Each structure stands twice: as structure tokens, then as C-alpha cells.
Amino acid sequence: MSNSHTNSDFEMGEESKPVTIPAIETEPQLGEHQAAVDFAEGTLVFMGHGEVMSRSFNLLSACATGITTGNSWAVLGAGIIASIYNGGPPGAIYEYTLVSIFYCFIAASVAELASSIPSSGGVYHWALVTAGPTYGRVCSCNILVYCYSLYHENYVYERWHVFISYLIMSWLCCFVVMFGQRILPTLSRIGSFLIITGFFITIIVCAVLPGRTGNGYASSKSVWAGWENMTGYSSNGFVFLAGMLNGAFAVGAIDCVTHIAEEIPNARVNIPKALACQVGMGFLTGFSYLIVIFYGTSDLGSITSADPFCPIGDIYLQATGSRAGAVGLLMVLVLPIFCATSGCYVTTGRTIYALGRDGATPFASKIGSVSERWKSPVWATFACGIFMTIVGAIYVGSLTAFDAFIDSFAVLSTLSYLLAILPHMLTGRKNMKPGPFWMGRWGWAVNAIACAYIVVSCIIYCFPYSLPTSAASMNYTVVITSGLAVLVGIWWLVHGKRHYEAPKIVF
Numbered sequence: 046m047s048n049s050h051t052n053s054d055f056e057m058g059e060e061s062k063p064v065t066i067p068a069i070e071t072e073p074q075l076g077e078h079q080a081a082v083d084f085a086e087g088t089l090v091f092m093g094h095g096e097v098m099s100r101s102f103n104l105l106s107a108c109a110t111g112i113t114t115g116n117s118w119a120v121l122g123a124g125i126i127a128s129i130y131n132g133g134p135p136g137a138i139y140e141y142t143l144v145s146i147f148y149c150f151i152a153a154s155v156a157e158l159a160s161s162i163p164s165s166g167g168v169y170h171w172a173l174v175t176a177g178p179t180y181g182r183v184c185s186c187n188i189l190v191y192c193y194s195l196y197h198e199n200y201v202y203e204r205w206h207v208f209i210s211y212l213i214m215s216w217l218c219c220f221v222v223m224f225g226q227r228i229l230p231t232l233s234r235i236g237s238f239l240i241i242t243g244f245f246i247t248i249i250v251c252a253v254l255p256g257r258t259g260n261g262y263a264s265s266k267s268v269w270a271g272w273e274n275m276t277g278y279s280s281n282g283f284v285f286l287a288g289m290l291n292g293a294f295a296v297g298a299i300d301c302v303t304h305i306a307e308e309i310p311n312a313r314v315n316i317p318k319a320l321a322c323q324v325g326m327g328f329l330t331g332f333s334y335l336i337v338i339f340y341g342t343s344d345l346g347s348i349t350s351a352d353p354f355c356p357i358g359d360i361y362l363q364a365t366g367s368r369a370g371a372v373g374l375l376m377v378l379v380l381p382i383f384c385a386t387s388g389c390y391v392t393t394g395r396t397i398y399a400l401g402r403d404g405a406t407p408f409a410s411k412i413g414s415v416s417e418r419w420k421s422p423v424w425a426t427f428a429c430g431i432f433m434t435i436v437g438a439i440y441v442g443s444l445t446a447f448d449a450f451i452d453s454f455a456v457l458s459t460l461s462y463l464l465a466i467l468p469h470m471l472t473g474r475k476n477m478k479p480g481p482f483w484m485g486r487w488g489w490a491v492n493a494i495a496c497a498y499i500v501v502s503c504i505i506y507c508f509p510y511s512l513p514t515s516a517a518s519m520n521y522t523v524v525i526t527s528g529l530a531v532l533v534g535i536w537w538l539v540h541g542k543r544h545y546e547a548p549k550i551v552f
Contacts, residue, residue, distance in 0.1 A: 101420075102309040104318060106230035111302035111323030113236035114388035118244055118327075118334035119378050120295040123188075125338075126356040129349055130511070131288025132281075133273035134263070134339040140285060141335060144292035145328040147502075150495040151459070152299045152324045153484065154466045156317035160480030163306030163313055166399030171465040171477075186210035188375045191355035195368045202354055204441050211437045214386060219430035222390040226421040229391060236384025243377040244330045250374060251341035251364045258366030261343045268339045275349070277512030286505050293455040293502065296327050300462070301388065304395040317482040338364065393429045398422035404544040449521035456506050456522050457529070459499045467496050 102110070121128075121141065128137035158171040186207045194200040222229065255262050264271075274284050302319045306312040341364035342348070348359045357378070362371040401412025401424075411424040440447040469477060470492040484491055507523045514520075537545075 100308055100310055101226060102230050102233075102305050104309070104315045106233050107302055107305060107309050107315055107319035108322040109230075109233040109237035110305060110388055110391070111319045112240060112326050113233050113381065113384050114298060114301040114392060115296065115323045115327045116240055116381060116385040117295040117331040118247075119240070119382060119385070121291070121331050121334060122338070122357040122360075122378060124291050124294055125360070126349070127510075128288055128291040129273070129345065129356075130275045131284050131291075133271050134268045134335075134345070135270055135272055136285060136288050137291070137339070138269070138332070138335050140288045141292035141295065141331060144289040145296055145324075145331070147494070147498040148293075148296045148299060149324060150491050150498065151462055151466070152320055154469075154488075154492050154495045155300055155303065155462060156320045156482055157480070157484055157488065158465060158469065158477065159303045159306065159316045159320065160313045160482035161477040162480075163303070163316055164399065165304050165307050165395040166403075167300050167303045167306075167396060168461045168465045170399070172461075172468065186214060187355050188358065188379055191358040192372045192375055195358075195362075195372060204444065208437050208441045211440070212434065214383065215433050215437065216430055218383065218386040218390050219426060219433075221387050222394060223421060223423045223426045224419050226419055229387070232384055232387055236381050236388065239381040239384060241326075241330075243381055244334065246377050247374055248333060248337040250370065251337045251361075254365045254370065255341045255343065260363060260366055262340050263343050263345070267345075268336065276510065283505070283508075286502075287508060287510070289502065290452075290455055290506050292331075293459070293506070295331055296324065297455050297458050298389075298392075299324060300458075301392040304392040304399075307395075313480045314482075317480075390426055390429055394422055394426035397428055398425035401425055404546045405541060407540075409544065445517050445519075445521075449525050452506075452520065453522045453525040456503045456526055459503060460526070463496060463499045466492050466499075470496065 121137075125137065128140060131137075132140065155168070159167075162170060164170040189210050190202065190206050194202065221232070225232070272281065274281055276284050276287070278284050278287075299320065302323055303316055306316050309315050338360055339345070342360050344363065345360075348356055348363070351359070358371055358375055361374040362368065365371055365374065397406065397412060398415070399413075400406045401409045401414075401422075403409075403413070406412045406428075408424070412422075412428060414424060415421065416423040436447070436450055439450065470489055474488055474492070507520060507526075509520050510518065
């Protein structure tokens with residue numbers, strides 16, 4: 046689905062006239078905090094501030110960033126135990142397939158918005174425009190600790206061990222993003238290479254070794270039809286829908302690549318292409334990965350009954366029949382996660398930077414600035430590092446509280462998409478000027494399906510994970526989501542109404 050408009054339709058030549066969005070003030074004044082879309086180049090330029098972000102990315106590195114931050118097959122492996130409880134191997138495979146289909150509708154809707162207004166702010170900026178004038182990763186550190194435990198039989202697992210590994214990886218990635226702007230595209234390419242290479246290594250090893258080690262393969266019946274409901278819910282249909290949560294974790298960060306829109310030429314064309322690459326590669330690798338590891342695990346019941354702190358490690362151990370084989374596959378999983386963590390700092394840092402630039406954050410003058418020396422939003426990235434350290438400390442203090450934060454990701458991320466897509470649909474899709482990627486008459490239906498999925502899934506993902514539940518195993522997503530909404534509302538009343546400067550988009 047693409048737009049029939051040619052690039053010349055959007056060039057601001059002598060005969061063309063600017064088309065204004067009714068929702069946005071359109072009189073630019075020098076020195077005023079204002080955003081304008083340069084249609085000739087397809088990039089976002091902040092008038093009065095100049096092009097402060099260097100154009101260090103191209104289409105290839107943008108695609109690599111999407112693949113690296115998506116990292117679907119690795120995320121699936123890290124959280125595989127949740128899907129196993131909600132249906133076993135067939136549940137994991139079918140749930141992931143269905144959730145990927147629905148996320149294609151979300152991705153198409155996001156790509157359309159990014160093609161119209163490419164911005165580091167992403168959904169934050171789009172929601173402002175589409176609504177109109179009135180309504181305007183710890184898993185890898187677990188793996189490292191697990192590898193150590195394989196060779197130390199007397200080792201006793203402690204959460205603070207994971208926290209130390211987490212701090213080292215998190216801050217190393219944070220500093221790379223803060224001070225290594227020039228190497229970020231290269232790092233993304235390396236990350237995508239490691240992810241794709243690691244994927245092929247993993248599926249080859251897990252496909253070949255079980256037949257040679259004597260452990261054997263799982264039966265096709267257990268992989269494709271061996272439904273297992275270990276949640277305590279009586280309705281298998283509800284269990285299936287709830288089990289889609291793990292798939293949502295794997296493919297849910299579809300907007301990551303949109304946050305480098307101000308650092309890539311012709312963003313209105315290249316960002317949708319990169320997003321399509323991310324979603325397509327994510328599904329193909331994730332789907333194939335699930336099939337292979339489930340065939341390579343002949344006794345999955347022994348893993349689920351043991352309640353391991355690193356289930357994917359035990360799956361690899363069973364598939365390869367050796368500690369060395371398991372560690373080797375886990376290292377293949379960890380290496381691209383480092384690049385993915387750096388990619389996450391890039392996207393979250395750019396988002397916080399865009400908010401600070403518009404006066405929406407504390408210390409906005411710092412958060413919304415770009416270092417002249419390092420050519421990156423250093424303080425915004427540093428703020429992300431502080432926040433992630435706090436989240437890691439919660440993991441040490443209370444696993445229940447930590448799980449509540451992490452489990453809220455799928456709901457919070459999709460709700461952010463809803464805030465941009467739903468107003469876009471309800472206003473007749475008239476507040477966004479069509480970009481090179483525009484779905485035309487199909488757009489409303491695609492937006493509607495995306496919104497319907499988001500609403501239904503957010504309700505289901507707030508139910509308890511299993512029955513009977515307890516204070517320690519309860520799903521606190523509702524508490525986190527509503528609490529965050531209250532905090533943001535308070536911050537708006539205290540600070541936002543006086544200091545927030547909505548970006549002014551000029552077409």
C-alpha cells in the first residue's frame with residue numbers, strides 16, 4: 046500500500062503553496078521554538094535552532110537500527126516461559142503469529158504518520174497533530190549469571206548478581222550513545238549482523254545437535270498440537286489471547302526506528318522502509334526460531350516444572366546436550382543484545398530529547414539540548430541511564446514491583462500508538478498531509494483494526510497471569526498505567542500548562 050503521489054508533489058517550488066494543518070499555528074517567527082517539515086529533503090528542521098542533529102544514518106543503517114532494537118527472536122527466547130504456560134509450544138507459535146499480524150496494522154499506521162511528519166518525538170508529536178487543536182533489558186544479564194552457574198555447581202543465585210551485570214551493560218551502552226554519535230550507524234550494522242548471524246547459528250545447532258546427542262527431537266504433535274494450559278483459567282480461548290503478551294513483547298517496539306527521523310536524509314521515504322524491514326525480519330526470524338527450539342527440546346515438562354531463572358538456558362542445554370553448547374548459544378544471544386541495548390538508548394534518548402526541547406520535562410534546557418562537541422542529546426541519554434538504574438534497583442528490592450514495571454511495557458507502548466492513531470482515524474485522517482507512504486482509502490480500515498487490537502489486548506493484558514493469584518503474582522499493569530497517568534496529569538498542572546511549547550508544524 047503506497048501513495049500515488051510523486052516526490053514532486055511535495056517539493057516547495059515556485060508554483061506550490063504551503064498547505065497548513067488547521068490544528069497547528071502556522072506563522073513561523075525567527076527564534077520561536079517551532080518545527081517545520083522540509084518536504085524537498087523529507088526531513089524535520091527546527092526553525093530558529095538549525096539542524097542540530099547530524100545526519101549520520103542512511104537507509105541501510107536505519108534498517109539495521111530497526112532490526113537491532115526489534116531483536117524479536119532473542120526477546121522471544123528470553124521470555125519463552127510465559128508463552129509455554131499459555132498453551133505450550135503450539136500456543137507460543139500461534140500466539141506469536143497472530144500478534145505479528147495485528148502489529149502489521151499498527152506498523153502500517155505508524156509508518157503513515159512517520160511519512161507525513163518525521164520527528165524524533167514520534168507518537169508524541171503525531172498525537173498532537175492528529176487530535177486537532179482542542180484535544181491536543183535485564184534478560185541478558187540473567188543469561189550471563191546463568192552461564193557462570195553452569196560451571197559452578199555450588200553457586201547460589203542472588204538478584205544483586207544480576208543487578209551488577211545489568212549496571213555494567215546499561216551504563217556502557219549509555220556512554221556509547223552519549224559520546225559515540227559517529228559510530229552509532231556502524232554499531233547498528235554490527236548489531237544487525239550479529240542478530241542475523243546468531244539466528245542462523247542457533248537454528249542450525251538446535252536443528253542438528255538433538256539428533257546427534259541422543260536427546261532426540263520433540264514430536265510434531267507436541268510442537269503443533271500439544272496444547273497445555275498451565276494458567277488455571279478454564280477458558281482456553283482467553284488463555285490464548287493472554288499468551289499473546291509474550292509475542293507483543295517481541296514485536297512491540299515498532300516505533301523505535303522512527304526516533305532517528307531527524308538524523309537520516311529523506312526520512313519521509315526511508316523511515317517507513319526501515320520500519321517495514323524491522324517488522325518483516327522480526328516475524329520471519331521469530332517464527333522460525335520458535336519452531337526450531339521446540340523441536341530441539343524433547344522434555345519441555347522438566348524445564349517448566351523446575352521453575353528455572355533462565356529457561357532459555359535450560360532449553361539450549363537440553364538441545365545441545367552440553368554446557369559448552371548451551372553457553373555458546375547464550376553468548377550468541379547476548380552479543381546482539383548489547384547492540385540492541387545501545388539502540389534502545391538511542392530511541393528513548395531521542396524521545397526524551399524531543400520532550401525536553403518542547404519544555405515538557407524537568408530541566409528542559411539541558412534535556413532538550415544537543416551537545417555541540419558530541420553532536421548528540423547527551424543529557425537526555427544520561428537521564429535515561431539514571432532511570433534505568435532506578436528500575437534495576439527495584440529488581441533487587443522487589444521482584445514483584447520490578448515485574449509490574451516490565452510487564453506494563455506492552456500496554457504502555459500500544460496505548461501511546463493509540464493516542465496518535467485513534468484521533469487520526471476519528472478526524473477523517475484530514476489533519477495529516479499525505480506523505481510518500483499513504484494508505485489512501487484503505488487507511489481508515491487499517492487504523493480501525495489497529496485500534497481495535499490495542500483496546501482489546503490492553504484489557505486482556507491487565508488480567509492476572511494465572512489463577513489462583515496472590516499479592517506476589519498479581520498483574521499490576523493497571524496500577525502502573527493509571528499511576529503513570531496520574532503523575533503525568535499532575536506534572537501537566539504543575540509545569541506543563543506554563544512551560545510546554547507545542548511544536549508548530551508548517552506544511
